[in-house]
Amino acid sequence: MEEKYILSLDIGTTTIRSVIYNIRTETIVKKADNVVLHYPTTGYVEIDPDELWASVVDVVKKALQSANLSPGQITAMGISTQRSTFITWSRSTGKPFHRFITWKDMRADKLVKQWNASYLWKVIRTGAYILFLMSRSKRFRAGSVLKFTNNQTTIRLYWALLNIPELKAAVERNDAMFGTLDTWLLYKLTGSKLHVTDVSSASATGFFDPFTMNWAGWAMSIFGIPMAALPKVVDTAGDHFTSTVPDIWGAAIPIRCCIADQTASMWGSCCFEEGEVKLTMGTGTFFNINTGSSPHASVYGLYPIVAWRLGSELVFSAEGANNDTASIIQWAQNLGLFENPEDSAGIAMSVSDSDGVFFVPAFSGLGPPYNECTAASGFVGMKPSTTKAHLVRAVLESIAFRTARLYECVRKETEYSLHTIRLDGGVSNNDFVAQLVADLTGLRVERPVQVEMSSLGCAHIVGLQLGIFKSKDEIKSLRKIGTVFTPREQVKKSYNAIISRWEDAVRRMFGWYDVTPTTSSVSATRDLTPQSNYRNSKEKIGKCL
Structure with a gap:
């Protein structure tokens, strides 16, 4: 039988990976390149679209050359991308109005704070709660506690609409196109033919309900987001993605899947059943639980997202996130606490405890259950006896502590009986962190042989679409577990007092940064305040609810 090959293109926050698999999902070749992040000023985190496109084309070309395959020998490809990173461009020329504004960008932070504290938003949330009491609808329950965050697209796009003159002018003449990274990539790969996004990427923007x-009408009304600029929302897989244009790699390659990276990793980890959990520890930590056919209405801050839609199969996920994980490891390395990240676990285990030192991992604020964007990072409790080993242990413990708190949110908000966590992401290779996660959650923790699950998840979906795999059960049979970490009850008990002290350290870091709303540096031609938008939009509030 002629061998078939699946190409996975995975664009994360820091790395672009091109992986070619055979029909047994064995890796034929893997090539990678770095995503170049630009920091033009404090709080700005951008990606240059021309640099990204050149890297994408090159990394796929190198994978094909290394595998000694022509593009015509690739049966089909799948794409997974980071979420909430967006760009806008001209419908007529295809020229971008700005660089990609990434999900880690903080330029709209003042607007986020203003809106969360605004009278208009309080009215909307109160109205949503009243409607929840009347209808018991989970949609209104979720709306009653909804807060804007920097890593969602909504307020950053609002900032762009206010601050970028070329974009404002394009919106007025209906020449603006908006897209998250997946949308722009499909637009480029198909020679400007497609302007679409899949349901998983759309749901992570913050203005898809x-x-x-559907795209949320309240966002269109309140923030002036032009519906004509938004992409069509489509299924996660199918032939509607068409093919790449031949002149990119020399032959057209069929595209059969496009999915957000975190839900792609759910496919890589085979979290197909309701209640199954995967934990990604990459640039950030993402705790995802399959909630089946119903979106989750959160109280503590778990975010309801669409995991995938494949025809009649619509699956949701509840997600808890901590934005700083691998970035903390990198910071600690740059600080000189260790030479190589691989050494950190051994250093942490060289001491019996952290000697009363605690680290708060909040470079991007703290997510659920704290939801405190004004928190600061820092060590607490250092003394003359503190060594580098104690600091390293405190850093690694903090990653496990945050993960355990995300797990507590899941326990409080859902009724699932969990038994196993499936790991992926680079930091999951750290034995100290992986074992401590097992100890603190009391769950069996499984680490796969290969921890890059987003690429593999794409291959699974593409293979299922092509009929290479007959069922999800067949995909499950190919799953390879590398290491299992079994919870140790005595260790969990020994950490009870330690975690209590760490929680005290976390609370001390709350409110470290100024939260007083200040005027944002935007064009003076438009009043951007929530109060102004209330005056301009008060007739639409009922429709928003």
Whole structure:
């Protein structure tokens, strides 16, 4: 039988990976390149689209050459991308109005704080709660506690609409196109033919309603987001993605899947059943639980997202996130606490405890259950006896502590009986962190042989679409577990007092940064305040609810 090959293109926050698999999902070749992040000023985190495109083309070309395959020998490809990173460009020329504004960008932080504290938003949330009491609808329950965050697209796009003159002018003449990274990539790969996004990437923007499966009308009304600029929302897989244009790599390659990276990793980890959990520890930590056919209405801050839609199969996920994980490891390395990240686990285990030192991992604020964007990072409790080993242990413990708190959110908000966590992401290779996660959650923790699950998840979906795999059960049979970490009850008990002290350290870091709303540096031609938008939009509030 002629061998078939699947190409996975995975664009994360820091790395672009091109992986070619055979029909047994064995890796034929893997090539990678770095995503170049630009920091033009404090709080700005950008990606240059021309640099990204050149890297994408090159990394796929190198994978094909290394595998000694022509593009015509690739049966089909799948794409997974980071979420909430977006760009806008001209419909007529295809020229971008700005660089990609990434999910880690903080330029709209003042607007986020203003809106969360605004009278208009309080009215909307109160109205949503009243509607929840009347209808018991989970959609309104979720709306009653909804807060804007920097890593969602909504307020950053609002900032761009206010601050970038070329974009404002393009919106007025209906020449603006918006897209998250997946949308722009499909637009480029198909020679400007497609302007689409899949449901998983759309749901992570913050202005796609997973309860109605449509772009949210309230966002269009309040923030002036032009519906004509938004991409069509499509299924996660199918032939609607068409093919790449031949002149990119020399032959057209069919595209059969496009999915957000975190839900792609759910496919890589085979989290197909309701209640199954995967934990990604990469640039950030992402705790995802399959919630089946119903979106989750969160109280503590778990975010309801669409995991995938394949025809009639619509699956949701509840997600808890901590934005700083691998970035903390990198910071600690740059600080000189260790030479190589691989050494950190051994250093942490060289001491019996952290000697009363605690680290708060909050370079990008703290997510659920704290939801405190004004928190600061820092060591607490250092003394003359503190050594580098104690500091390293405190850093690694903090990653496990945050993960355990995300797990507590899941326990409080859901009724699932969990038994196993499936790991992926680079930091999951750290034995100290992986074992401590098992100890603190009391769950069996499984680490796969290969921890890059987003690429593999794409291959699984593409293979299922092509009929290479007959069922999800067949995909499960190919799953390879590398190491299992079994919880140790005595260790969990020994950490009870330690975690209590760490929680005290976390609370001390709350409110470290100024939260007083200040005027944002935007064009003076438009009043951007929530109060102004209330005056301009008060007739639409009922529709928003």
